Amino acid sequence: MSKLPISVAMGDYDRTRALFDGRVQVDGCDPVYMLLSPEEMFFRAMRSRDFDVTELSFSSYLVKHSRGDSPYVGIPVFLSRAFRHTSIYVRKDRIKKPEDxxxxRIGIPEYQLTAIVWARALLKDDYGINPEHVTWVRGGIDTPGRPEKIKLDLPPGVKIESAPEGTTISQLIDQGDIDGFIAPRPPSGAAARNPDVAWLFDDPTAVAKDYYKRTGIFPIMHIVGIRKELAEQHRWLPAALFKAFNESKAKALELLADTSATKVTLPFVEEQLKSARETLGEDYWAYGVEASRRTLEALVHHHHAQGLSARKMAVEELFHPSTYESYSI
Incomplete structure (x- = not known):
């Protein structure tokens, strides 16, 4: 019996490497893997549906899924998670605290990017800054003229401007034409060397740890999606992929914990791993719904409150039904 050929687009992470190098197989499948940047994957997935299975921006998925026109159905594999306190940069010569x-005016690459949804959420919940309290200036980080991938219908109080033609938001914050910058990547070029451009939070790790202790939220950025028609035709496929991605992550964590020779090019890995587990729990990068329910509920709440979802969705309708439960031995 031949295996199902599938194309899979994903990032080059330790948690996906066992799939790419063949140590973990997807039951019943013959995958072709492509290791791509998030920007390329998300653009091609939403514009031309290029992949059978793909890493997806969680926010873009929610925009489309809430309208009933997502080309993909999600599975609760959270390939990217991050506390987005480090995504907020400001002009330190004029912004001394979040309330300032x-x-x-805050520069952003796209209004609906998941990182920016989470950043707006923490600014609102912890510092009382609503989306309509600022002017959002949209533009590329490195390249001028970045468009929104998805057409949005935002609340009337939200003010969005486009960066001047030929200008990036990195240039704007360097020149002082904007006061803040929120993006998944840091400012580039001269802004990266400007002493007046820095993180909003002087110790973002400490602030993020406090945020987690108060909320229980470890923000999810990316999920995995399967083309809907493929999932309908092969009903076993979502569970097979969920299983394989979990196995690949488990192998990455095994290697990370092997301190005989550090597997990543950073010092203090053993200490960081210990700290992460003490703060977030043993399975700190959990896949599956129940372990991340509080985070999922927070995202669907803020996504809808920010005018991005057409309706507020229940957690139970976010993913393929077969991935909400698993067998036990």
Whole structure:
């Protein structure tokens, strides 16, 4: 019996490497893997549906899924998670604390990016800064003229401007034409060397740890999606992929914990791993719904409150039904 050929687009992470190098197989499948940047994957997935299975921006998925026109059905494999306190940069010569951002201009690459949804959520919940309290200036980080991947219908109070033609948001914050910058990547070029451009939070790790202790939220950025028609035709496929991605992550964590020779090019890995487990729990990068229910509920709440979802969705309708439960031995 021949295996099902599938194309799989994903990032080059330790948690996906066992799939790419063949140590973990997807039951019943003959995958062709492509290791791509998030920007390329998300653009091609949403514009031309290029992949059978793909890493997806969680926010883009929610925009489309809430409208009933997503080309993909999600599975609760969270390939990217991050506390987005490190995604907020400001002009430190004028912004001294988060509340100073009220009435200011903040550069963003796209309004609906998941990282920016989470950043707006923490600014609102912890510092009382609502999306309508600032002017959002949209533009590329490195390249001028970045468009939104998805057409949005935002609340009337949200103010969005386009960066001047030929200009990036990195250039704007370097020149002082905007007061803040929120993006998944840091400012580039001269802004990266400008002493007046820095993180909003002087110790973002400490602030993020406090945030987690108060909320229980470890923000999810990316999920995995399967083309809907493929999932309908092969009903076993979502569970097979969920199983394989879990096995690949488990192998990555095994290697990370092997301190005989550090597997990543960083010092203090053993200490960081210990700290992560003490703060977030043993399975700190959990896949599956129940372990991340609080985070999922927070995202669907803020996504809808920010005017991005057409309706507020229940957690039970976010993913393929077969991935909500698993067998036990």
């Amino acid at each position: 951002l009220k009435g200011r």
